[in-house]
Amino acid sequence: MFKKVFHKPWLAWLDKRIPPNPSHALNMRSVFILPSRFGWGFIVMCMCLFLLGTNYQNNLMLLLSYLLLSVMLLTLFYSYQNFAAIALSVSPPKTVFANTTAHLTLNRVKHSNYKTKPEGLLQVQWLQIHKLKLPKLKDTTSITFDIGNQEQRLSIPVLLYTRGEHKLPRLTLKSAYPFGLFNCWTHLDFDVEVMAYPEPKAGKLGEVVHYTQDAAGSKEDERQGNEDFFALTDFIEGEPLNRVAWKQVAKTGNWVVKQFSEQKSDDVYLSLPPNTPLEEGLSALTQKIVSMQSQGVHYGLKLGSTTFTPNNSIAHMHQCLRALATYPNTTFAVSSASTTPVAAASLAAQTTGDSASKGLSK
Structure with a gap:
């Protein structure tokens, strides 16, 4: 029920905040970041250490809680900086037949605002929309790439079940680099359509x-009379005899046929x-x-x-x-x-x- 009510307004908000584009360079408007489950547990542990240190007046315990909280804050900035350094362009998938898999290719390009390269594992999946039938990732719900390797292309499979021209939904990109304390994600629309025959x-x-023209009453040799002679080729059994070059057959004994530059078939x-x-x-x-x-x-x-x-x-x-x-x-x-x-x-x-x-x- 929640999805039905807020689905359209949420997508409209995404279209306004992250407009469809063949290429995306992530920034503050397109990156979302929140603590992961492990991160929330880490925060609760820091609070418990702080309360215990305050209650028992233990300075070492207080120092440990401050140190862990500092690591948490530093990880927040570093996780965002690493994820926001991602810049991608798209190569549209080739036309395929229904019930076969196309591939959407994401090309990693240089980000204009960051000199460092992104690192860590990047999880990619289609944005799950209510009653979404097309497309789906083949045999899995998500695919994980090492965004820091030398490969500049990420291939995303698209299994199309029905014929027609399909507008691909948004891709969700997630990363928990470096310590898994924060989840960074974004929903990118590359404005791609794919045709399924x-x-x-x-x-x-x-x-x-x-x-x-033969069916209309004309003779085939009359139709060929308006064509330009192109070459002589070896005779193949079944070809019309009116194309045989009889003069060449009489001279050399080799059966050859005339080929024309504008030969027409039925x-x-x-x-x-x-x-x-x-x-x-x-x-x-x-x-x-x-x-x-x-x-x-x-x-x-x-x-x-x-x-x-x-x-x-x-x-x-x-x-x-x-x-x-x-x-x-x-x-x-x-x-x-x-x-x-x-x-x-x-x-x-x-x-x-x-x-x-x-x-x-x-």
Whole structure:
């Protein structure tokens, strides 16, 4: 009940005090510090020593209580200074499929206000929010890093259970360095969104429509007549005989075929299968797109009022998968590319590997 009442005001207060930002350098506004359980026990012990020393007029006991209290105060300042020296930037996670793990990468950068490097163990976990379903740390509630080592990157796993574009919640960073007397923590929002494509699964597909000029009544050799000759390659059994270079076969006896710079294959339009649950249909379309992309087949997609013209580029694959991931809640702009070339090439290799490992061949 307490969480339901104070959840939204608390998050609004955090957004005002620690605004979302791709990078954070900790300061007095973003660091919270309180004694730990061990620290509260330490304070009670100091008070008991002081009362005993006062009651029995024991100067050594009073001196010991003052000394321990001084250590407590010095630890307070040193714990804050060590924790506030942390500065982090974020590398957004790559696009993944649902029910797989993405990785949010935190890069440790130099703090502008501190020359010393932070030390000790840094505990990282997602901020626990009422009824939070996405995301969760895989197989554990928190991850511990040695912030003082030479590694400049902290990798935080994100297990995404459903498709769609997800706004990642705040990360809670905790440290009890050096003596465990104080807990320093902060809740950082790196303003990161991650896209999860539907999970590829075999299933029924919608009607596959071929749109070729041959189907419209034109002959394939007439269509190829408008293309530029590119090269001669070895003949492979099953290729059309009208592409065979018969003059070369007559001269050398070697069977070769003509390749053109603008050769076209049958264009295929995919659509959601009728009378099938939405998630099953989207998963089947995802599996088919990944399979056709790896085979080099040109394909298009009809999804609601949106139509993607046939293509076989990496950007086209990501546009189609992104549309499947956000369907039907989000309208998708066909003209915009959703992934950078480097990330696109990386995910293309990943999707090919995932489809092979799950037996998603056509």
